[in-house]
Amino acid sequence: MKNSFDEKVLDEARDWLKTNRKVVLATVIQTWGSSPRPIGSRMIINDKGDFSGSVSGGCVETAVVRECLGLIKENKLFKKIEFKVSNENAWEVGLACGGEISIFLEQIN
Amino acid sequence: MKEELLKKIIEKKEKKIEFAIITNLENGEGCIFEKDKPLDKNFEKHKDEIMSQFHKKKNGIIEGTNIFVENYIRPIKVIVVGAVHIAQYLINFAKSLNFEISIIDPRGYFASEQRFPGIKIVNKWPKEAFTEIKTDKNTALIALTHDPKIDDPAIQHAIKSNFFYIGALGSKKTHENRCKRLKESGFNDEQINKIFGPIGIKLGGKSAPEIALSIIAQLISEVYNKQ
Numbered sequence: 062m063k064n065s066f067d068e069k070v071l072d073e074a075r076d077w078l079k080t081n082r083k084v085v086l087a088t089v090i091q092t093w094g095s096s097p098r099p100i101g102s103r104m105i106i107n108d109k110g111d112f113s114g115s116v117s118g119g120c121v122e123t124a125v126v127r128e129c130l131g132l133i134k135e136n137k138l139f140k141k142i143e144f145k146v147s148n149e150n151a152w153e154v155g156l157a158c159g160g161e162i163s164i165f166l167e168q169i170n
Numbered sequence: 171m172k173e174e175l176l177k178k179i180i181e182k183k184e185k186k187i188e189f190a191i192i193t194n195l196e197n198g199e200g201c202i203f204e205k206d207k208p209l210d211k212n213f214e215k216h217k218d219e220i221m222s223q224f225h226k227k228k229n230g231i232i233e234g235t236n237i238f239v240e241n242y243i244r245p246i247k248v249i250v251v252g253a254v255h256i257a258q259y260l261i262n263f264a265k266s267l268n269f270e271i272s273i274i275d276p277r278g279y280f281a282s283e284q285r286f287p288g289i290k291i292v293n294k295w296p297k298e299a300f301t302e303i304k305t306d307k308n309t310a311l312i313a314l315t316h317d318p319k320i321d322d323p324a325i326q327h328a329i330k331s332n333f334f335y336i337g338a339l340g341s342k343k344t345h346e347n348r349c350k351r352l353k354e355s356g357f358n359d360e361q362i363n364k365i366f367g368p369i370g371i372k373l374g375g376k377s378a379p380e381i382a383l384s385i386i387a388q389l390i391s392e393v394y395n396k397q
Contacts, residue, residue: 066183066245066268075180078173086171090195090231090238101229101240139198165238167171167198 070114074105074169083108084169085129089116089162090141096160108133116164117144125164132166139167171200178202182242189242190224196236203239213237245270246393249303251296251324252314253281256339259382260312261289267386269310274299276320296324310335310389312369316344322351329361335392337369337385344368 077084089102097118104114104122106129116125121144128142143163171193179202182189192213193200201210203224209217219232223239231238245268250257253275264271272290275281281291292299311328313321316339325348328336338348345367352362370384371391 066186066242068183071176071180071183075176078176088238088240099229139195141195165193165195167193167200169171169173169176 068103070103070105073113077105077107077111078169083133085132086167086169087116087125087129088165088167090165091163092160093162094160096162098162106130117162120144121162121164125166129166132168137168138170139165141165171198175200175202179242186244188244190220191240191242192220193238193240194236195231195238243268246308246310247272247305248310248312248389249274249305249324249328250312250314251275251321252317252339253277253286253291254314255378256314256382256385258285259379260386261286263382263386267390269389272303274303274324275315296320296327300324300327305331305333307332307334309333310392311337312385312389313338316340318348318351322348325352325365326355326357329357329364334396335366335389336364337366337388339369339381340367342368 074084074086085106087104087106089098089100092100097120098116102116104112104116104125106112106126108130110126110130112122112126115122128140132140141163143161145161179191182202187204190203191200192203199212201213203209203220209220213220216232216235216237220237220239223232224241227241227243229240248264248269248271250260250271250273253273257273261271272292273281273286274292274294274296276293276295278293281293283291292303311324311333313324315321321338325336325338338345340348348367349362366388369388370381371388373380373384375381375384
């Protein structure tokens with residue numbers, strides 16, 4: 062139902078920043094086919110590897126966390142990543158539903 | 171995203187102001203766009219497209235560009251008539267679904283702050299209550315008292331104001347009688363047929379949380395129907 066004023070994930074990001082954590086926002090910006098979460102779905106990740114919210118139904122979250130930790134490590138501000146269905150290990154990083162999503166990662170600075 | 175922007179977004183959300191976050195995916199720059207406020211200079215080039223996507227409340231990348239628009243919209247207003255047990259469960263569901271519930275019930279012992287913490291309660295008869303709650307065609311009505319004295323005036327107001335959803339609790343028989351009364355009051359079949367009665371989708375459950383779930387499910391389906 063679009064983005065709601067009640068969505069708490071950004072408030073949580075601010076709370077993490079207050080405790081001096083580095084925080085990356087991951088936002089679904091494009092979808093093709095039967096992707097599990099709509100455009101605008103969001104997840105936050107901190108430098109400890111904690112995450113909140115979601116960008117898929119659990120299919121690619123692990124990989125997104127890994128990418129975000131990489132972004133923090135390299136001290137880069139943003140990056141676009143894409144996920145397609147992957148037959149060999151669909152349950153690990155691809156989307157088992159056959160959809161495709163593109164996600165924008167941005168570090169809060 | 172700059173921390174400053176994040177703080178501004180949270181502030182707008184708390185004030186319940188409709189806005190959009192505009193992000194340039196090429197350089198990571200972002201800004202907030204609000205109705206009737208000037209757009210950030212860096213995004214001037216795409217002003218028309220941004221406005222159009224904002225008005226359509228559409229999230230996504232503007233075609234042929236690297237500009238991403240994400241809208242934050244006001245919750246849908248839902249008026250519940252009857253501070254009954256089912257209403258307590260409706261409120262729990264509504265919290266995570268972007269609905270803003272107000273309760274009308276003239277019976278003070280039902281509509282107490284203790285039973286509905288943090289919810290707007292109007293302790294008046296519907297006719298009077300609707301003078302202080304602003305409603306329009308984007309409002310929904312859930313009538314739960316199945317007492318004609320309380321439900322009927324609220325339903326009549328909802329029909330006249332063209333609410334996108336009107337649901338009324340009660341058996342088939344109760345609903346037939348309700349329809350008859352409305353007809354006698356001068357409403358036509360088309361108007362009366364818009365009422366969902368008996369309210370809710372058929373789940374088979376009879377407990378208060380089950381009925382609340384069936385009502386919320388129907389309401390959500392109508393939210394998407396009207397779009």
